[in-house]
Every structure is written in structure tokens, then in C-alpha cells.
Amino acid sequence: MNPMQRLILPGWMDSDADHWQSRWQRLYGYAKVEQADWQWPRRGDWMARLDEVLLALDDPAPVLLVAHSLGCQLVAAWAEHSRHTARVHGTLLVAPPDTEHDAMPPQLHNWRPIRRGRLPFKATAVLSSDDPYCALARGAEMAGQWGATVVMAGPRGHLNSASGLGDWPEGHALLDDLAAPGP
Template identity: 65%
Template sequence: MTTRQPNPLPASPTSALRVLLLPGWLDSDAAHWQSRWEQQHGDRRVTQDDWQWPKRGDWMARLEEVLLQDDRPAVLVAHSLGCQLVAAWAAHSRHTGRVVAALLVAPPDVERDDMPPQLAPWRPIVRARLPFPSTAVVSSDDPYCAPVRAAEMAAQWGSELVSVGERGHINGESGLADWPQGREILNALLART
């Protein structure tokens, strides 16, 4: 059996494909792989007005606004609450055809009792199947989501599930640096779209 190597992901923001980074609650800090990808690959961060008290409707409206600013197709690269944003937005938008794929990294279980009160507006979790190909990347020791709950969300969204072992919340504290494995997972997702 031969293994097909995925085509490299276009790195330039002027390429035919836009990569939109969707950070989670409190944004992604400088050590986060999303921030590094923004610097290295020219990916665009979708900046929210309120990172402290995120309102689902406001975040959905901002994502819609950014998607409509450019006619190029987009791939969504979400971390943490950004994954819940993708699910909520896709269930309500008429513009899902602008998205070719989504990488959903470390989706949090916002329905847990121990979640911060700032995340209460994100309940219930939107469980509708996504209308575009997606991959959910999960950690076996994510403090914000048990593996079984992450697998349930991935199945409900129709996402391929990839476990990266014990990597915490797959963020700046996980020691991932530029996270080349994540870029490979993204390239593999795009190769099958």
C-alpha cells in the first residue's frame, strides 16, 4: 500500500485558500501554536471584541463578517472554544459553502459543571453534523474535556478523530512550539476534501 503525501498547505494570505484561526476563550498567547502559525504561515486570526466574556452570537457574527470580506474559500483552524464557535456558526449560517474544511483542536466540554461562568452562554453544545469535512484533534488528558466526551462531539459533528496522546489542552502550555504535527494533520484534512 502506498501512502499519498498531502500537498503542502498554501502559506501566503494571497493564495487561493484562506486559513482562518479561531482562538478560544481569552485568545491564544504568543507561545500558542496558533500565534506561531499566524507568524510563520500568514494565517489570519479572527479577532473577537470580547475575549473575557464571550457571547456565542457575537462570535458567530464576527466569523460571518470575516468570511464575507473575501471570496476565497476558507479553512477554519479552531482551538478550544473556537471549536464550539465552528459548530454553532455552521448550524445557523447560509454561507457554509465558503468553508472547505475545519480543524477542531481540543474542543471543550462547556456543559460541565466546573466550567467558568463566562462560558455559560455556550450551552447547550451544538451537535449538528458539520456541512464540510473536519478533523477533531484531542488529548487524552485535556483538563477541559474527557476523551469520551470529545469523541462524542467529534462523532456528532461528523469529524475524523485524531488523538495526540497526553498533550493537555493542546495549547501554549503543552510544549508544542510550532506544532508541525498539527500542520500535517491539517494538510491531510485538506488532501481529502
């Protein structure tokens, strides 16, 4: 088992009990970054919370971030501003939403503009061809700007519990690949 700590970063409204992130918490004991407000997420608050959690870790080993949906936008925004990005070895970015799309609910408007800077650590982005929250071309564009390797999941919706992924072993294999040494 790789000694890297894995931090779960759920999206808007948190991950329900059947979501692969929640299953990974139960199966592997991964820690989740809890947010004070899952209903009205404020980007600055979520970024500060990620910093707090990283600084509170007792283990100085590198960390893998496991982000879904708005958690992906959190990683991109946090990486542009935090002084603690060196703590992160890599990130799995699953189903990043297009928060600039006109159809996004008002609770997510403060996540505009999308941060597009290249991430300072390894990244893999998993995209679905029929994600209702992000067109495939838009997701691929964001992933490219972030410097992430793109993995196509096929038509799997938003890659959440409604997608029927269960424990999602394919996703966990991608996370394990990110834990490998090197750039």
C-alpha cells in the same frame, strides 16, 4: 502552496504568543478572527463576527478554519445557523471543551447547550487524553456528532502553549490534509 485561506479561531481569552495558533500566524501569515470580547465571549457575537470576516474576504477561494478550544464550539454553533457555510472547505478542531460541564466558568455558560449537528464540511478533531477541559470520551462523542475524523494526540493537556507543542508540525500536516480536494 494551496491557495486556500486559513482563518485562526482562538478560544476563550485568545491565544498567547507561544500558542501554536499564534506561531502559525507568524510563520504562515494566517489571518485570525479577532473578537470584541475575549473575556466574556457571547456565542451569538462570535458567530456574527465569523460571518463578517468570511464575507469580507476578497478571495473567493474556499477557507479552512483552524479552531482551538472554544473556537471549536464556535465552528459547531456557527455551522448550524450561518448561510455561508459553503465558503468553508474544512476545519481543524483542536481540544474542544465541554462547555456543559459543571466546572466551566460562568463566562462560558452561554455556550450551552453544545451544538451537535453534523458539520457541512470536512473536519478533523484532535483530542488529548488528559485535557482538563474535556474528558476524552466526551470529546470523542462531540467529534462523532460533528462528523469529524478523530486524531488522538496522547496526553498533551489542552493542546495549547502549556503543552509545549511549539510550531506543532504534526497539527499543520493535519491542516494540509484537510486542504486536499474531495469530501
